[in-house]
Amino acid sequence: MLFRGGKEKLIRELLINDDVIEAIISLPPGLFYGTGIPACVIVINKNKPDSLKDKVLFINADREYAEGKNQNKLRPEDIEKIDHVLTHKLALPQYSRLVSKTEIVDEHDCNLNIRRYVDNTPAPEPEDVQAHLLGGLPDNEVNGVRVQTALGQFGLSTPTLFAPERSGYWRFVDGVATQADIKTTVDAQAPVQATLAKHSDALATWWQVAQNDFAQLRSGKKMPEVRQELLSTLKEKLMPLGVLDEFKSAGVFVNWWQHIRYDLKTVVSTGWHHSLIPDSYLIAAYFQNEADGLALLEAKLSEAQGELAEAVEAAQEAVAYEADEDETVNAAAIKKALKEALDDLEGSQGASATKERELLKSHDKAIATLEKTIKEVKATLKVLGDELEFKILLKRQGADEVKAESQQLLATIKAQLANLSEAKKDEKKQITALRKDQAALNARIQRADQVLANIGGQLTDEQAKTLILKKLHDLATAELHRYLNAEKRQLIAVLENLWNKYAVSSRALEDERSKTLKTLDAFMAGLGYLK
Secondary structure, eight states: OOSOOTHHHHHHHHHHHTTOEEEEEEOOTTOSTTOOSOOEEEEEOTTOOGGGTTEEEEEEOTTOOBOOSSOOBOOHHHHHHHHHHHHHTOOOTTTEEEEEHHIIIIITTTOOOGGGTOOOOOOOOOOOHHHHHHOOEEHHHHTSHHHHHHHHHTTOOHHHHEEEEETTEEEEOTTOOSTHHHHHHHHHOHHHHHHHHHHHHHHHHHHHHHHHHHHGGGGTOOHHHHHHHHHHHHHHHHGGGSSSOHHHHHHHHHHHHHHHHHHHHHHHHHOSOGGGSOHHHHHHHHOHHHHHHHHHHHHHHHHHHHHHHHHHHHHHHHHTOOOOTTOOOOHHHHHHHHHHHHHHHTTOOSHHHHHHHHHHHHHHHHHHHHHHHHHHHHHHHHHHHHHHHHHHHHHHHOHHHHHHHHHHHHHHHHHHHHTOOTTSHHHHHHHHHHHHHHHHHHHHHHHHHHHHHHTTSSOOHHHHHHHHHHHHHHHHHHHHHHHHHHHHHHHHHHHHHHHHHHSSOHHHHHHHHHHHHHHHHHHHHHTTSOO
């Protein structure tokens, strides 16, 4: 439709002559099911503004997307960039350009192939023959735009990572002996850490104002208004720091907003509801001691399970137990094998038999002791875990609601018990389990008020608001760090590209080849193949 002849060309000529094409947007390949070819969007506007008279905006966005396993997709920041450029009719190098009708008709015969007007093909990779032959990093690449821009983003300079090699050539500093050392060296630089800290400080400053905008959502402020204000102010904070450009700064915000928009709708409709608070935030704020105790028990359980695995392995060796091909060797199987071996030794006399019997008994006792420890720890974990869940539930809902829910459950159990009979064997176990649940619910009702008092009462609206805002801030911080880490990875990739091209010279490869051939000749001579 953009460049084919015939009827398609006639349609293009009509649209161009009528001046109704406002923009043409090239999209990445593989966005839609059933086709891998790139798609495009033609924006038709019969009421184009005077500023666009006899002009068409070309946007080449086919290189900015997220790769998927089966299908590519436009990221929120990609959509934001397309929308922003289209709305403001911006001209960006290798991305967008306003083209006159005269150029389209006279120079290109109504051909709307986007690459004719906006070519985003990357510049060819430079190659230095002398560096390939003798080694060293060419000065025109080390001090070129690509490397210096990447270094400058994080406050680094050429001497930080490069040292003079010979006239017109550099080498990596002594601390970079392998490609893996590049990342380690970059991460350790003080300017890099300072740059990351500046961004964190900028986000914190922005958040002091941003959280007040969220608070006004309950007062009638509209979400689109809040979104636009927050987006503008965040870009103002991040862009001057020189790492994230306008669209990447917007990407931080847009991805964050995608995560929180449903939370904000809940805030608007129902207020600072406790359901928006993850358990981890409540635990960190009110139940950290309980969580630490559970963590210690889990560590103890993991240690005991490891010791049990070692004990099973040692017992298997002692009893010479050979597992079947598909059999999983576990404690139960080894204990059975130990019992059979002890039974075989029953009544046997002599020092050797006695020693063997004692050895097998010691293995059996070790396994039994560890199994008992694991069972006890699991039981304690269950009790303490249930208690923590009960406290979290009370903190969220309060004693009255928890007791009301428990009363409903008790009524359900009572109705079930009325339809069961202890005279029936298959129903007796069910009755026992229901009565156990009944006792637990009664105990919960009796303890609810006291436990709630011990944990400081139910969560207030102000406390819920504080925790929800903290969650929103943490999500924003995570998005910012994700983008900064992506920029840092790009810096490392630029440096690794230099390493991959020039770290090993042709001369070094030839020397290594000669050494290898000499070694091979020596081996061949030793074997009698060379005389």
